[in-house]
Each structure stands twice: as C-alpha cells, then as structure tokens.
Amino acid sequence: xxxxxxxxxxxxxxxxxxxxxxxxxxxxxxxxxxxxxxxxxxxxxxxxxxxxxxxxxxxxxxxxxxxxxxxxxxxxxxxxxxxxxxxxxxxxxxxxxxxxxxxxxxxxxxxxxxxxxxxxxxxxxxxxxxxxxxxxxxxxxxxxxxxxxxxxxxxxxxxxxxxxxxxxxxxxxxxxxxxxxxxxxxxxxxxxxxxxxxxxxxxxxxxxxxxxxxxxxxxxxxxxxxxxxxxxxxxxxxxxxxxxxxxxxxxxxxxxxxxxxxxxxxxxxxxxxxxxxxxxxxxxxxxxxxxxxxxxxxxxxxxxxxxxxxxxxxxxxxxxxxxxxxxxxxxxxxxxxxxxxxxxxxxxxxxxxxxxxxxxxxxxxxxxxxxx
Numbered sequence: 054x055x056x057x058x059x060x061x062x063x064x065x066x067x068x069x070x071x072x073x074x075x076x077x078x079x080x081x082x083x084x085x086x087x088x089x090x091x092x093x094x095x096x097x098x099x100x101x102x103x104x105x106x107x108x109x110x111x112x113x114x115x116x117x118x119x120x121x122x123x124x125x126x127x128x129x130x131x132x133x134x135x136x137x138x139x140x141x142x143x144x145x146x147x148x149x150x151x152x153x154x155x156x157x158x159x160x161x162x163x164x165x166x167x168x169x170x171x172x173x174x175x176x177x178x179x180x181x182x183x184x185x186x187x188x189x190x191x192x193x194x195x196x197x198x199x200x201x202x203x204x205x206x207x208x209x210x211x212x213x214x215x216x217x218x219x220x221x222x223x224x225x226x227x228x229x230x231x232x233x234x235x236x237x238x239x240x241x242x243x244x245x246x247x248x249x250x251x252x253x254x255x256x257x258x259x260x261x262x263x264x265x266x267x268x269x270x271x272x273x274x275x276x277x278x279x280x281x282x283x284x285x286x287x288x289x290x291x292x293x294x295x296x297x298x299x300x301x302x303x304x305x306x307x308x309x310x311x312x313x314x315x316x317x318x319x320x321x322x323x324x325x326x327x328x329x330x331x332x333x334x335x336x337x338x339x340x341x342x343x344x345x346x347x348x349x350x351x352x353x354x355x356x357x358x359x360x361x362x363x364x365x366x367x368x369x370x371x372x373x374x375x376x377x378x379x380x381x382x383x384x385x386x387x388x389x390x391x392x393x394x395x396x397x398x399x400x401x402x403x404x405x406x407x408x409x410x411x412x413x414x415x416x417x418x419x420x421x422x423x424x425x
Contacts, residue, residue, distance in 0.1 A: 128169030
C-alpha cells in the first residue's frame with residue numbers, strides 16, 4: 054500500500070510540475086495599474102492614465118466599473134462587505150464604492166495616496182502615500198492612524214500580507230521592499246531589479262512577487278532572506294503571449310493572484326493590457342504546496358474549528374498549527390483512510406490572532422490561514 058501511495062503522489066506532482074505556465078491577454082487598451090478581485094472572482098483594474106476602473110469576468114468580458122470623475126486612480130482593494138476602496142493619486146482622495154460602482158463616500162488624503170490593501174485582521178484599509186512617504190490605516194468610519202513614517206520609505210506603493218499577517222511594502226522609486234514591524238520600523242528584504250521602478254507587489258506560494266516596469270520583468274523575492282531575488286518572467290519589451298519562457302511584457306505594473314495562488318494577473322502599463330498567467334507553479338516535487346486542498350470552518354473560529362483535507366490520496370501525514378510568531382501550538386499524526394478527511398480541534402483556549410494550519414506528508418504540504 055505504501056508503494057502505491059508513493060507512486061500516486063509522484064504521478065500527481067509530475068503532472069502539476071509539467072503543467073504549462075502560459076500567458077494570455079484578456080483585453081486590449083484598457084487597464085494599466087492596480088488590481089483587486091471580488092468574492093465572485095471578478096477582476097478589477099484601475100487605469101491611471103485613462104481615469105477609469107475596469108471590471109473583468111473570469112472569462113474575460115470587460116465593462117467599465119467607474120467611468121467618470123476620477124483623477125489617476127491607483128491602488129484598489131475590497132473590504133469583506135464588498136465595498137471597493139480606491140486611491141486617487143492625482144486628486145488626493147480615497148473613495149469607497151458600492152457593488153454598482155457608485156461613490157459611497159470619500160476623504161481627502163494629501164500626499165498622493167497610492168497603494169491599497171485590506172487590513173489583515175479587520176475591515177480597516179491600509180494605504181500608502183507616495184509623496185508623503187507614509188503607510189496609514191483608515192477605518193470604515195474614516196478614522197486615520199499612521200502605521201509607519203520610517204525614513205526608508207521612498208515613494209511607497211506596493212503592499213502585501215503573508216499568511217501570518219506580516220505586512221510588506223515596496224518603494225516605487227528605488228525598488229526596495231521592506232517588512233513592516235509592529236512598531237512601524239522597517240526591515241530590509243531586497244532591491245528588485247537593477248533599473249527603473251518597482252510597480253506593485255504580491256504574496257503567494259510563500260514568496261513575494263514584484264513587477265519592474267522599465268525592465269519589462271516579473272520577479273520573485275524570498276521574504277525571509279536578504280536580496281534573494283529571482284527572475285520569473287519577461288525579457289525585452291513586447292506583448293507576446295504563450296509559454297512563460299517566451300512571453301514578453303510592456304512595463305508590467307499591477308500584480309495579483311487568485312485565491313488558490315495558481316493564476317496571476319498583470320497589468321501592462323505600456324500597452325494598457327490585462328495579462329493572465331495560468332498554472333503558476335514554482336515548487337519542485339518534494340516541496341509542493343497545495344493551498345486549495347484544506348478548508349477551515351468556522352473561520353474565524355471561537356470554540357472549535359473543523360479541518361477538511363482534500364488529499365491527493367490517503368497519505369499519512371502530520372497536522373500542525375502554528376501561531377503568528379511561528380510557535381507550534383498543536384500537532385497530530387494522522388492516518389487517513391480516504392482522500393477526503395475531516396478533523397475537529399478545540400480552539401477555546403487559544404488567544405486571539407492569526408494561525409497557520411498545515412498538513413504535511415513526505416511529498417506535499419497543504420496550508421491555510423485561521424483567524425481566532
């Protein structure tokens with residue numbers, strides 16, 4: 054039986070690794086800046102130069118979500134109730150829009166508001182000020198507090214969270230990425246590329262990702278290292294679709310992943326195109342992460358959490374829970390008898406916070422985030 058399980062895992066990993074990573078273009082001549090996804094998988098992208106926000110269905114059908122009244126729309130993201138928050142770089146405003154693209158409220162933000170991301174722990178929004186060189190938090194009621202004004206901030210735009218709620222920021226001007234500490238200080242992570250400007254950043258598959266406009270390239274960054282940067286895609290300027298090894302980009306800028314972290318969306322600032330990179334898999338056999346194979350409910354949890362595992366096969370493994378400081382708080386060896394397995398654990402004695410739940414076999418790892 055062990056031999057059969059090992060063989061099945063190997064076949065699955067080979068098939069995933071051999072899945073062709075390809076680039077396609079949804080539409081021509083529309084978005085060029087930040088990207089957000091709603092709960093239905095629709096893709097939203099701002100047009101910094103066109104002064105519009107565009108919405109794309111998962112199949113690629115485009116409509117204008119906000120078509121008038123904007124001045125250099127930049128960073129965008131959704132809160133949990135479906136409101137879209139939008140930075141207007143040129144107008145020094147942050148606006149909130151309902152599901153029909155109707156303005157629900159706005160607030161003046163001097164210093165060119167640029168990047169935007171939903172806060173990790175609630176419905177506050179985190180935003181950057183490009184010329185103000187700060188990171189700030191705004192509540193749904195409009196109360197603003199400063200997260201960081203560290204001297205290393207130099208035209209901050211990109212924002213990303215990892216699984217534990219650690220915030221990262223990227224400087225547009227000098228292409229530097231930093232980890233944001235709880236007290237507002239910054240820890241240097243990497244300088245991305247060698248010239249031009251850093252667009253936006255994202256976090257997926259245990260890595261940071263960043264676009265460098267003038268190099269026409271997309272990079273991966275190891276968040277726990279120093280200057281551990283690798284080229285993922287791109288070479289010379291162009292708009293070539295197809296296999297990732299030959300695809301070209303024209304000043305890639307916005308970057309966002311879907312929930313399962315296997316599809317990447319890119320806006321090309323130069324061509325005003327939305328590019329879609331499918332089957333994004335970096336890990337090699339023996340170190341694969343399948344985020345879509347684990348489900349937690351209720352999440353947030355109160356007294357207990359149910360953990361559903363959708364396994365490649367009935368492989369034995371270890372179920373672990375770590376807190377946001379990396380401390381192991383729960384561990385159990387499991388011997389599933391089928392591909393689908395459910396385990397319930399009590400959480401009533403845990404403190405409030407964010408936890409990482411993982412199930413690890415000899416060949417694969419499933420991970421998901423739990424909020425208590």
